[in-house]
Amino acid sequence: MHADRTPNPGLASLISEARWTNGELARQVNRVGTEMGLALRYDDSSVCHWLTGTRPRRRARPAILEAFARRLNRPVTPAEAGLGNTEEAPAAPADGVTGLIELGGADMDPSRRAVLGAAGLFSVALTIPQYQDVIGRFETMRRNPRARIGYGEVEAVAAMTERISEIDDMFGGRHARPMAAAFLVNTIAPHLQAEASEDVRKAMLSAAADHLYLTGYMAMDERADGLAQRYYIKALELAGAAQDHLTYCTTLRGMSVQAVDLGHAPLSLRLADSASAASPEAGPRMTAFLSGQQAHAAAQTGHRATALTKIREAEVAMEKAESKAKAFGSYDPSSLAYHVAQVRYALGDKEAAIEALEESDRTRYSIYRRGRVRHLGLLAERKLEIGRLDEACADWHRVLDDFPHVQSGRCDDRFRAMLAALRPYVKNARAREVYDRARAIAASPRPSAREA
Incomplete structure (x- = not known):
């Protein structure tokens, strides 16, 4: 730390707004720091020093801002917290494909994956690109005049994504994600820079968005949650560029799943509602897919009436949907039963929650081994709770x-x-x-x- 003996009224105001003691702020900063891979050991005396003008270490300042953002459910800037302009000057906007290569290139290198996971902090204040804002995001990217693609390349990308998804379902993301990152860098990125007709270009953007969504999901499954957010944001950008509402809202819904899993229920509900709003013409299975997540997030935030309404909407929609799901990432009766269980548990009905989890287990397809481990573990925990x-x-x-x-x-x-x-x-x-x-x-x- 270095001394700057000017009192920090901005920090004091934020502590007051958060209704925290100095010690509570320190503990929350330490907790966020752990997610960043930092061993922070702040206490109430540390916060007292900050308030009287001592600056916290630069590496710890993002943890302070994120701790406040999670408490207040809004972004908090360095200036507002009295930390000055701690952010580096923004770099020139990177070419869209260059950003994908940088992200996937780091992730496919086994020697860097642990660092990526530790450094990637999940942020509740992340700016989510709106659909209309990303439609033209990839229009000006550099093209390679010596390469041209057609629908065959699009089909190959979609098929590879489906195969990686199958491996992920059976064995988990640690096995499959290195393949996904390598495929992103070595195949998808060059395809995005190749010459193509307008319809093929949009189809490739859409297939790439699907692949990025899957890769983000695998990062989330590995608990590299900040990295998962980066993949999800890229998936949103590509889906918007492809004018692909389905992948855009599916990705938002995936981000909602991640947020509720990490205990950030208000953010989860906002994302789930945004996903539903982005898909106004959804079919019955997609309606169930979106409404089930809205119900889960609403129950976690204590919105009982909304949760019950949305879970009923999901049940009605599932009854209208075809009996078996075959599409990649589809929502099935087992998934709906899991959401029913989460809603019932959050609303205090543990017996009904257990019954729904048992129904989820009975209806789950055998290939979903990871889901079986997670949901059976949860079922056992909840049975133990009631003896x-x-x-x-x-x-x-x-x-x-x-x-x-x-x-x-x-x-x-x-x-x-x-x-x-x-x-x-x-x-x-x-x-x-x-x-x-x-x-x-x-x-x-x-x-x-x-x-x-």
């Missing part, structure tokens, strides 16, 4: 059947939650059996199966 220990142990055994085969940060979260939930019950024979089996898996060479 159904034996049933919870049976479900956890099923989790452990699949867990060693899945490379997923979110599945790792459920694994650690299982170990923590079982520790108080290790004197019970069935609980001990599951616990010992889980510890044996945690002790294996598998790098993602670490105990908390």
Whole structure:
């Protein structure tokens, strides 16, 4: 830190608006810093120094701004927090394809992936590009006159995205995302710069947006949440350039899923509502897909009436949809049952939530191994909450059947939650059996199966 003995009324005003004590601000900054890969150790005396004119370290200032943004549900600028102009001067706008290459190029390098994940902070104050604002975003990008593409290249990109998605569903994003990033850099980016007819160009932009959405989803699954946001923003830009409402609103909905999963319910609801507004002519399956997420986010924010209305809309829409989903990323009865469970749980009906999760398990397609691990883990946790220990142990055994085969940060979260939930019950024979089996898996060479 360096001394600048001018009191900081801006910071004091923000602390007052947030209704925090100095110690509470310090703890929240430390928590955000952990997401950034920083080991911050601030306390109430640190905040007192900031208020009397000492500047926090430059690397910690984004954590301070993000902590306030999460509390106040709005962006907070460096100037407003009395931190001066801590942001670097904006660089000249990068060519759209250059930005994709920079993002994917860093992500496909195994030596840099851990750094990317640690440095990528999830931000509640992220600026979401509006659909109308990104329609012409890629019109002026540089073209390669020596390359030309047609619909064959578009179909190849779509097919590769579908194959990577299948691998992701079965084995988790750690296996599939390096392939996705490499394909983005080595194939999709050159295709976007090639000469093409207008309809082929838009089709390629749309296929690229789908691929970026999937790559962002895999980053989110690995808990590289800031990186996932960067992929999602690029997907929005390409979808707008392609005038592809479907991918644009699907991406917004994916961002809502990420936000509610991280506990940022107000942001999740805004994103879910924006996704629904961006798709006014949705068919019944898409309506269910969007309404189910709106219901989940509304329930998390305490909007009971909205949550119940939206989940009913999703149920009615699903009844109208075709019986089996075949499209990439489609919404099926198992997904709807999961949303029903989340809504019921948030509204206090734990028994109904458990019944819905059991229905989700019964109707899930067998290829969705990662989803089975996550949702069965959640089901077991909720059964334990109401005293159904034996049933919870049976479900956890099923989790452990699949867990060693899945490379997923979110599945790792459920694994650690299982170990923590079982520790108080290790004197019970069935609980001990599951616990010992889980510890044996945690002790294996598998790098993602670490105990908390």
